[in-house]
Amino acid sequence: MKLTFLGTGTGIPQARAQSGLIMEAEANGRKKPLLFDCGCGVLQRIYESGYDHRNIDTIFLTHLHLDHVSDVLGLIKANWLVGLAQAHIYGPAGTVEWFNKLMTLYPYLKDKLQVQITELTGGTVLSVADCTISTAHGCHSVTTIGYKVERAGRVAVYTGDTEPCDSLTELAQGAHVLVYECSFPLGYEVDNHTTPDMLAAHISQHSLHVDRLYLTHLYPHMRGHEQESIDHIRTVFPGEVHIAEDLMQVDV
Numbered sequence: 001m002k003l004t005f006l007g008t009g010t011g012i013p014q015a016r017a018q019s020g021l022i023m024e025a026e027a028n029g030r031k032k033p034l035l036f037d038c039g040c041g042v043l044q045r046i047y048e049s050g051y052d053h054r055n056i057d058t059i060f061l062t063h064l065h066l067d068h069v070s071d072v073l074g075l076i077k078a079n080w081l082v083g084l085a086q087a088h089i090y091g092p093a094g095t096v097e098w099f100n101k102l103m104t105l106y107p108y109l110k111d112k113l114q115v116q117i118t119e120l121t122g123g124t125v126l127s128v129a130d131c132t133i134s135t136a137h138g139c140h141s142v143t144t145i146g147y148k149v150e151r152a153g154r155v156a157v158y159t160g161d162t163e164p165c166d167s168l169t170e171l172a173q174g175a176h177v178l179v180y181e182c183s184f185p186l187g188y189e190v191d192n193h194t195t196p197d198m199l200a201a202h203i204s205q206h207s208l209h210v211d212r213l214y215l216t217h218l219y220p221h222m223r224g225h226e227q228e229s230i231d232h233i234r235t236v237f238p239g240e241v242h243i244a245e246d247l248m249q250v251d252v
């Protein structure tokens with residue numbers, strides 16, 4: 001399974017686009033990109049990644065903060081402009097209301113799109129394309145869903161925004177790839193998000209074992225602190241630790 005980071009940043013403008021990544025599944029013998037989050041800049045990154053937006057009709061949202069959803073309607077409209085009106089959005093409670101409110105602002109789209117929305121909660125297991133997708137709630141300022149994607153015996157987990165959180169750790173235990181948010185540098189005082197020291201303490205406490213850890217959702221504050229973040233986590237974590245970059249591709 002191939003994972004492509006589209007956006008590894010947050011709500012503040014920087015070289016990184018806001019949140020988004022693709023996990024590549026297969027359906028009917030064809031590659032099927034599953035998009036997770038779609039913040040501002042992700043639509044452009046889809047183009048730059050070489051993925052065709054026309055093949056992206058299945059979107060999983062971790063939560064409804066703007067840096068995770070700003071480009072959702074832009075992507076759906078892009079597909080509508082080329083005659084593809086169908087999309088399926090999976091998201092937390094509130095996703096239906098959010099989308100319906102957007103449609104009241106853009107009545108010219110309202111009756112032309114065929115968007116199916118499935119609201120998820122923690123502990124859900126779904127089959128999508130040739131993947132099994134399981135969910136757990138994160139620990140954030142709003143309702144948040146983390147996703148585990150299993151395909152052909154390989155497992156990747158994406159946390160979305162969260163502070164270190166037991167339910168996500170349980171979901172991630174044993175994964176080949178874990179994409180964890182790490183918003184701020186060592187010692188930064190913050191709730192609802194993660195810093196390298198918070199993550200290291202949590203990994204240590206819960207004996208979290210995954211093969212490779214990728215840190216994403218980096219605020220500009222993290223610039224220049226990348227290596228110390230890796231080094232700090234590696235004091236307690238035996239697997240590989242990487243800083244995610246926009247357009248980075250990894251095999252799961």
Ligand SMILES: [Zn+2]
Pocket residue numbers: 063065140161
């Ligand atoms: Zn958030």
Ligand SMILES: [Zn+2]
Pocket residue numbers: 010011019065067068161217
């Ligand atoms: Zn965010």
